[in-house]
Amino acid sequence: MILLTAILAGMASGLILARVQKRTWTFPPLSGVWLVIIGFLPQFIAFYLPATRPHIPNLWVSVGLLVSQVLLLLFCWLNRRLAGIWLLALGLVLNLLVIAANRGFMPISPQTASQLAPQEIVESIPFGSRVGYSKDILLMPAQTHLEWLSDRFLLPKGLPYQAAFSLGDVIIALGAFWFTASEGKPFRIAGKNIKEAECYRPRRINPPSL
Amino acid sequence: MKTQLFKLSVFVQKINRQHVQFAFALLALVLFVLGAGAPADSALGSR
Numbered sequence: 001m002i003l004l005t006a007i008l009a010g011m012a013s014g015l016i017l018a019r020v021q022k023r024t025w026t027f028p029p030l031s032g033v034w035l036v037i038i039g040f041l042p043q044f045i046a047f048y049l050p051a052t053r054p055h056i057p058n059l060w061v062s063v064g065l066l067v068s069q070v071l072l073l074l075f076c077w078l079n080r081r082l083a084g085i086w087l088l089a090l091g092l093v094l095n096l097l098v099i100a101a102n103r104g105f106m107p108i109s110p111q112t113a114s115q116l117a118p119q120e121i122v123e124s125i126p127f128g129s130r131v132g133y134s135k136d137i138l139l140m141p142a143q144t145h146l147e148w149l150s151d152r153f154l155l156p157k158g159l160p161y162q163a164a165f166s167l168g169d170v171i172i173a174l175g176a177f178w179f180t181a182s183e184g185k186p187f188r189i190a191g192k193n194i195k196e197a198e199c200y201r202p203r204r205i206n207p208p209s210l
Numbered sequence: 211m212k213t214q215l216f217k218l219s220v221f222v223q224k225i226n227r228q229h230v231q232f233a234f235a236l237l238a239l240v241l242f243v244l245g246a247g248a249p250a251d252s253a254l255g256s257r
Contacts, residue, residue, distance in 0.1 A: 003243040033238040040241040092246040106248040165249040
């Protein structure tokens with residue numbers, strides 16, 4: 001939800017900026033979209049599809065999650081020239097690192113989890129177990145590898161929607177915002193323009209030697 | 211019914227290659243952030 005909000009906010013900012021500059025906003029051109037679709041498929045089956053997610057063993061889910069995120073990283077590499085992609089890739093790498101270091105799931109502490117779900121539900125989940133059908137695993141901070149990369153941040157209290165998120169999620173949200181707001185314009189566009197301008201600079205023609 | 215079908219056909223005719231590309235790229239970005247991110251929300255216990 002918070003990540004989708006970043007996309008919407010980026011698109012809205014891009015549209016406003018384009019309107020101010022009196023031009024049309026375009027969605028950044030992406031390569032290797034098929035990689036995202038194939039990469040997301042294991043996650044869709046393991047986390048989102050109610051018919052399949054109860055039947056998949058946790059080991060397969062964790063392996064599927066890691067493979068899925070590696071494919072998404074490959075997608076970032078194919079689109080590395082687009083602005084914002086390197087932020088998306090950085091956030092993904094941080095999440096991938098912490099997930100790989102903690103049995104293939106994103107760690108969340110009981111203290112953080114109790115802010116999202118009733119205390120009795122959190123207490124009923126054994127430490128080291130996956131939380132429902134989510135990507136999270138309940139771990140004490142002392143048992144968590146790379147704890148600073150886990151789901152440890154919370155949205156401000158008082159909001160109707162509550163969520164815990166990681167540093168990687170924050171960077172992914174920033175990347176998604178930047179990517180859509182900037183229309184994925186390459187970093188080197190200014191440099192390219194300079195080079196192109198140099199091509200059109202009138203050359204000094206030496207007079208023919210007689 | 212006929213009017214609705216006519217409106218639908220007019221709408222479909224307006225869809226061009228750019229619209230399809232936009233929808234496809236937006237879908238890719240949405241799937242990417244859902245796949246790359248791992249936030250936990252209040253449905254944590256119920257899932």
